[in-house]
Amino acid sequence: MSGASRARPERQPSLDNPRRPFLPVILAVGGSVSSTYNTTIMADAPVTLRTRKFIRNPLLARKQMVVDVLHPNRANVSKDELREKLADLYKSNKDQVSVFGFRTQYGGGKSTGFAMVYDSQEALKKFEPHYRLVRIGAASKIEKPSRQQRKQRKNRSKKFRGTAKTKGPKKSKD
Template sequence: MEINVIEKIENPLLNRTEIHFDCTYQGEATPKVLDVKNRLVATLNVDKNLLVVHNLKPSYGEGKANGYAKLYDSEENLNKIEMDHVVMKNKEATKEEKEEAE
């Protein structure tokens, strides 16, 4: 999986940077949001607790997806602004939750 950042837009009103990116994954399944988030964190060299992948839209039959992520300046702002379901899909499962799933 390869990620290319297309555009970074500073949004000082909401204390965040909005990131538009392309994700290429030829011959693989569409990546999970957490996999994309971890790759973005590594690419941008930022704190993973401040980054939220808002959406990932795959292109049919191409092995590509367009994505939108938000990088906040603090966890307080992230929790105050971001909707709960978006935060939950970007949160890694804890050890106890993994054991319950098995």
């Protein structure tokens, strides 16, 4: 046995081998690709909302909750659509609802995030952060120079003393 080598029988490829699964071949016929998978997009597929950790917060004039959105056969649900559905659910106006922090679960079909339903539009504007008000269109974005431009201006002003910092450099006499 020490010098003899055993010949292995030649293996035939099998279709039921778990290590190498059989994959269907996608054929291009007449310029179009045919596939065995259904790729239709269902934008009007049903969406289920479930709320957890519901808290009534009278100091901030709102109801706050964690929202689980079940959306099978759909990639995701827009925040605007979620605001409409939550407003209907809590008998409120869409302008009084704020949603944020949504994460889609791995594999899709479920997303989780936070929602706040304010008692009034004034309470929303008073307590919501400005960037979220800008997102939903309740406030306008403050236009300011870019961060790099602000830093360059700050560093240029370091070269001057006293009131020259606010006035700018002196004009040279020619």
